[in-house]
Amino acid sequence: MHATDFDWRTVADLALDPRERTHIERLDAHAQLEAFYEIWVMKESILKAAGVGLAEDLRHLSVSPGRDGSTPRQYRLSENAACFQAATLPAPSGYAACVAWEVRLDGK
Structure with missing residues (x-):
């Protein structure tokens, strides 16, 4: 559960890239x-x-948001790193949920 009085801007510089911050603002x-x-x-x-x-x-x-947060998208931590997909999950009010998994890009 997240606090409703938390000011996300206090950690924005540590946690968000510029596109994410712009989206939120x-x-x-x-x-x-x-x-x-x-x-x-x-x-x-x-x-x-x-x-x-x-x-x-x-x-x-x-993880700049797309139109449908439940649609898995691919992410890499660096150019040579493994690829991951993630999808948001339904959650009760006041909660956020997501699942992520590694994917193989070689088709196997």
Whole structure:
């Protein structure tokens, strides 16, 4: 569950890339906090699937939102790193959920 009085801007410079921040700032106040948590949870999910957890610099992983957050998209932590897909999941009000998994690009 996320705090409703949390100011996401206090950690934005540590957690968001410029596109993510711009996306959030365009939303109304309530939607901003919800969008921040969705982005945070997606990054955390991908980094845990990669086995690095939050030790990786969150700004280097861009999960800029698409039109449909439930559609899996591919992400790489670096050019030579494994590829991951992630999808948001339905969650109760006040929660954000995401699942991430490694994918093989060789078609096997």
